[in-house]
Amino acid sequence: MNTSQGSSPSGSRPVQEAGGAALVAAMEEAPAAIYCLAGPALEPVWANARARELGTARADLPSVAGRRVADVADTVARTGRTETLHGVLGSNGQTANVVLQPLTVGGEPGVLLVFEAEQPHDGSEDGPDAEAAVVDQVQHSLLPPTLPLLPDVRLSGSYHRASSVRAAGGDWYDAVPLGRGRLALVIGDAVGHGVPAAGAMSRLRGAMRSVALRDPSPAAVVAALDAFAAQMEDVEGASVFYGVLEAATGRLTYAAAGHPPPLLVRADGTTSYLPLTARPPLGSLPGAPTVVATAELELGATLVLYSDGAVTAWGPPPAHGLDRLAQVAREALTGSGALDGEGSAGLAAAVVERLLDAPERPDDIAVLVAHRRAEGTASLDLDLSAVPASLPAVRRRLVNWLTALGMGEQDRVGVMVAVGEACANAAEHAYRGTEPGRMYVTAAVDVDGLLTVTVRDEGRWRPPDRDPGDRGRGLLIMRQLVDGVVLQGEHGTTVTLSMQLRRSPDEIEERHAEASTAEVVVDRASERPVVRVSGVVDLIGAERMRIRLLEASHGGTGRVELDLTAVTLFSSAAVRVVLAMARIAGDEGWRLLVHAPEGGVTRHILDISGLAGLVELR
Secondary structure, eight states: OOEEOSOOOTTOHHHHHHHHHHHHHHHHTOSSEEEEEETTTTEEEEEOHHHHHHOSSGGGOOEETTEEHHHHHHHHHHHOOOEEEEEEBTTTOOEEEEEEEEEEETTEEEEEEEEEEOOOOSSOTTSSOHHHHHHHHHHHHHSOSOEEOOSSEEEEEEEEOOSSGGGOOOEEEEEEEEETTEEEEEEEEOSSOHHHHHHHHHHHHHHHHHHHHHOOOHHHHHHHHHHHHHTOTTTTTOEEEEEEEETTTOEEEEEEESOOOOEEEOTTSOEEEOOOOOOOOTTTSTTOOOOOEEEEOOTTOEEEEEOTHHHHTTOSSHHHHHHHHHHHHHHHHTSTTTTSGGGGGGHHHHHHHHHTTSSOOSSOEEEEEEEEOSSOOOOEEEEEESSGGGHHHHHHHHHHHHHHHTOOHHHHHHHHHHHHHHHHHIIIIITTTSOOOEEEEEEEEOTTOEEEEEEEEOSOOOOOOSSTTTHHHHHHHHHHHSSEEEEEOSSSOEEEEEEEOEEOOTTOOOOOOOOOOOEEEEEOSSSSOEEEEEEEEOHHHHHHHHHHHHHHTTTTTSOOEEEEEEEEEEOHHHHHHHHHHHHHHHHHTOOOEEEOOTTSHHHHHHHHTTOTTTSEEO
16 A cells, blocks of 8 residues: 655655555554545555455445444545544444544545444553554554664663553654764654554654755754645644764754753763753744754763653643653663663663653653763674684674674674674685684674674685585575675685664564465576565565575575566565665676566566666566
């Protein structure tokens, strides 16, 4: 389902489409029935699993409180105003809630319809009802799945919805790496609640990223978001704080629209709120001037960005809530081990947990924490004998170094396994038939969080075997676990592994995905292997495709073709797999051949994703 509404800043479409894909994935499993209505007759053009159970024809749309939902949808599409219905469903006596949100689908008026039959529960507003599940799923799916991990700055994010689901949805945060050790730190709050507020939040976040990557200055970003919100009714009135932090110097430039000032917790534990010139919320007074301020985060200082819910939970006056937030943040940040290694990953969650002691939460709570480290990270340099007995020493030294970086366990284990494969290759093959020589392992991370590990020997170069049971298998394993692998064979062998460091926000939980309908097989009948894919290539299908491509190409060392002729849906995750494989092929000196017929949906997605210049399309 491709949806758009109003106009957006130039270049924002790929980012917004990625956010739209995440929204669709979250809505598919929602317990409420969700439809997208479009076309001259406002027929359902998309429906989630629950809606398909009820029926996907216009005639299947019910009546609520005596009003036909189909007629109300016509009114919403014509007027552009959101409608909410609450009352008895048809003649069966069950109570239902219906929200109809205007949107544009393929250039024509459309309506997003969320239909929920009320379920009996324990009577409390924050009970486990279906609407709460929808809001939680959508909110969490649209928040950033990872945050940058830089050597000089520790980031942590957390979100918790309001006590009443009727007030939940729309709070968000983000951190965008800008290069040269700079980070855009953002937090905001969209107007409204539920799925519509989450959708508005997604579009606002996408627009922000698009603008920030072109001109990251606070004045430019806030002005662009102000103009963006003025053109979109559901985004108008949103609040946002936007700042650019230089990790090396601690200099922060920032501005806000309708949002409270951030909290600064200094290295000695003292706190203050940064001065901020008040400005109306986005879109409410187009063209209002934006005043940019500057501050400096000393080494060891921490910046805490938060949404309104962090202070309103304690009731009036607002000063009481601000004092409580400062106290809570100070306690969380000065706890034993809070700022060390992996401990820094839970900073935002620690702040939110202490805020949840309030009697109630009338609004969502979103928190983004940025801690400027007092000590940098030195590189790791090991000089060892290239024998198997040296491998445990490599593992011990490397795991301690990676842990100090703040890497999560999953990424850390992946790097350890990849480096272990490269070291094992040097120990077992580099000096075969001669006296063992030296093996050199170095690891460093640059200001933007790019980790580079090199394993070098001075032995005899051996090209990877086509049989993946030998060296090709190790190369395959390495490429599955890190972002990039470069193999050089002059005067010995040098394996360079690279990985962009990132970490999951505090509130990300494991979610069970539905079984994919994609079928991925390897056809070896031709001169070169052909990976044939059919069906719906969602997140799970994309992972299957990635593994088969790596296996068929022996980790990228041999040519392979990708046949997408029978694909019916090609997700953004699948696009990323093709891009990654194209990069591996380029590193190895060959070009990935992709079969995707012209005029088809898959070909269109590949074209608009900019892959046509990186692969050979047929």
